[in-house]
Amino acid sequence: MTDTISEHADQTLTQGEPLVEMVDVGKSYGAIRALKGINLTVRAGEVTGVLGDNGAGKSTLIKIISGLHSHNEGTLKVDGNEVKFSSPREALDHGIATVYQDLAVVSLMEVWRNFFLGSEMTSGGFPLSGMKIKEMKRIADEELQKMGIVVKDIDQPIGELSGGQRQCVAIARAVYFGARVLILDEPTAALGVKQSGVVLKYTAAARDAGLGVVFITHNPHHAYLVSDHFVILKLGQAVLDKKRSEVELDELTRQMAGGDELTELSHELKR
Amino acid sequence: MSQTSQKPSVGAPSEASNRVQLSAFNRVLARPEIGALVAAIVIGIFFLIVAPPFRSADSLATVLYQSATIGIVAVGVGMLMIGGEFDLSAGVMVTSAGLVNAIFCFEYGINLWVGAVLSLLFALGVGFLNGYLVMKTGIASFLITLGSFFVLIGVNLGVTKLVTGSVTTSNINQMDGYSQLHAIFASTFTIGGVTVSIIVLWWFLFVAIATWVLQRTKIGNWIFAVGGNSASARAVGVPVLKVKVGLFMTVSFLAWFMGMHTLYRFNTLQSGNGIGNEFLYIIAAVVGGTLLTGGYGNAIGVAIGSFIFGMTNLCIVYAGWDPNWFRAFLGVMLLLAVLVNLYVKKLSTARKVG
Numbered sequence: 208m209t210d211t212i213s214e215h216a217d218q219t220l221t222q223g224e225p226l227v228e229m230v231d232v233g234k235s236y237g238a239i240r241a242l243k244g245i246n247l248t249v250r251a252g253e254v255t256g257v258l259g260d261n262g263a264g265k266s267t268l269i270k271i272i273s274g275l276h277s278h279n280e281g282t283l284k285v286d287g288n289e290v291k292f293s294s295p296r297e298a299l300d301h302g303i304a305t306v307y308q309d310l311a312v313v314s315l316m317e318v319w320r321n322f323f324l325g326s327e328m329t330s331g332g333f334p335l336s337g338m339k340i341k342e343m344k345r346i347a348d349e350e351l352q353k354m355g356i357v358v359k360d361i362d363q364p365i366g367e368l369s370g371g372q373r374q375c376v377a378i379a380r381a382v383y384f385g386a387r388v389l390i391l392d393e394p395t396a397a398l399g400v401k402q403s404g405v406v407l408k409y410t411a412a413a414r415d416a417g418l419g420v421v422f423i424t425h426n427p428h429h430a431y432l433v434s435d436h437f438v439i440l441k442l443g444q445a446v447l448d449k450k451r452s453e454v455e456l457d458e459l460t461r462q463m464a465g466g467d468e469l470t471e472l473s474h475e476l477k478r
Numbered sequence: 479m480s481q482t483s484q485k486p487s488v489g490a491p492s493e494a495s496n497r498v499q500l501s502a503f504n505r506v507l508a509r510p511e512i513g514a515l516v517a518a519i520v521i522g523i524f525f526l527i528v529a530p531p532f533r534s535a536d537s538l539a540t541v542l543y544q545s546a547t548i549g550i551v552a553v554g555v556g557m558l559m560i561g562g563e564f565d566l567s568a569g570v571m572v573t574s575a576g577l578v579n580a581i582f583c584f585e586y587g588i589n590l591w592v593g594a595v596l597s598l599l600f601a602l603g604v605g606f607l608n609g610y611l612v613m614k615t616g617i618a619s620f621l622i623t624l625g626s627f628f629v630l631i632g633v634n635l636g637v638t639k640l641v642t643g644s645v646t647t648s649n650i651n652q653m654d655g656y657s658q659l660h661a662i663f664a665s666t667f668t669i670g671g672v673t674v675s676i677i678v679l680w681w682f683l684f685v686a687i688a689t690w691v692l693q694r695t696k697i698g699n700w701i702f703a704v705g706g707n708s709a710s711a712r713a714v715g716v717p718v719l720k721v722k723v724g725l726f727m728t729v730s731f732l733a734w735f736m737g738m739h740t741l742y743r744f745n746t747l748q749s750g751n752g753i754g755n756e757f758l759y760i761i762a763a764v765v766g767g768t769l770l771t772g773g774y775g776n777a778i779g780v781a782i783g784s785f786i787f788g789m790t791n792l793c794i795v796y797a798g799w800d801p802n803w804f805r806a807f808l809g810v811m812l813l814l815a816v817l818v819n820l821y822v823k824k825l826s827t828a829r830k831v832g
Contacts, residue, residue: 273713275713281702294715295714296715301557305713312708313702315702315706315774316699316702316703316706316773316774320703322701322703323702324699324703324710324711324714325703325711325714325716325717327696327699329695329696335690335695337690337695338695338696340694350753364668380714397749
């Protein structure tokens, strides 16, 4: 599957080149400050693991990068140019694709329709010109098979696939349509052990193909398996920002489990 | 990591033997309109037995006409429901569109074409407003269009009374442009001795276009997506606002079209007409297999739903029963058709998984 990913990956990407840079980015919703002073760099061929508990600001962070919300403090640069996205389409046009945990696919629609959703192949430029349905089905089927996903029937509603397969279809779709930055929002949260493994392999494969990956999770074990750089968010601020070489799994786990608060709590609860 | 990832993945079922090819029978069963088709055939056979006058080509033409009067707007309402929204104002909008044309042209004595275009702009404007308000406020379309439904009822009656002094518009059949517009919207033609209204052809055309759009075009893909899961659709770059506003405007366009037919067929309009038809459109769509929550359905199904309506409506008369029973009968038909739908869908999906 690495082959497939490299086939579609942007050949101009060079390892370590910064694709997305966030400097001192913040976001407030009315009086509520969801994110403050975030510095984050997504580099080609690297996985940046963003960890945090519920409400830590993970979702806000990815919504800014993926164009669902725009930031109101600091700067966001893509390929060195400052940008402010007003729709997910703009982010997609910059090669930033996001795979959401809960809203990756439209479950009642067929697999091939989902695969091409938003990037349909049409036979003409008119709004009502027909789609190349046969070709779309063939490509969707081939691309999924190359990645090791064999669906029973390319015409079946995607809701009938397992959670892991749905995530993989969404990742395969993002890569096929030329994503340079892949944002994975808790891709393993609802999955079993085996299926998580499949998704993690895809993540690694995307990284090896030279894509910049942002991996959002609250599972430090999954983050540690694939990430090159770790950021832990707490109450909208980064409390840890280290390279893989500078941090141990124990520290990540401790921070995620509550870190210092937990130590304090264990003192208080001591009998 | 890169070495392990080159092996076939362990977790995903990758054996080709896992593939199944559904039998043609099951694939047919899985289509949204199949329940309605079964219901239509059963009801049709029933009325062929109990209502002898139904067994003629003339009756079929009349049934088709009756079906088209609901079916044209129902096609739009069905597409809108697949897109996940409701429009309760569609029934009254038919009357509003006709009234705008009739009153404006009669009062100013100008060519009816001007009024028809003005009325189209008015209807599209109302549709745009419905859609835009739903999308921008996030309030359920049920409530927004319930509001516009009542506004339109009031305005229809109020303005007509104010301008003409009665609740009926003046006859327009002597005005400029009448014959052309009548030919387009309300003429009839004879085929093998049977008189058929042109509106039936328009209905078939709209159903064909809607089927093409839903099944074969990019926009159709987007309609299913915004109805099935609008957040997902937005995240992959589907212009959700445009699609939904466009659907509301499609409904109001078709309501305008029906309004033109009503006006040019009867030449005068009762300003209180159209109330209650919005439910008939929704019934036709639901009977035709459209999912009430959006994301599933098709235009053929909606057409069959409209046909069941037209057939029941007239065959009660053909059978010599008191027509007052029609709505009770329609309600029973609706429940039966929905149950058949549900049963068939369960049957088909159960086999599909197993």
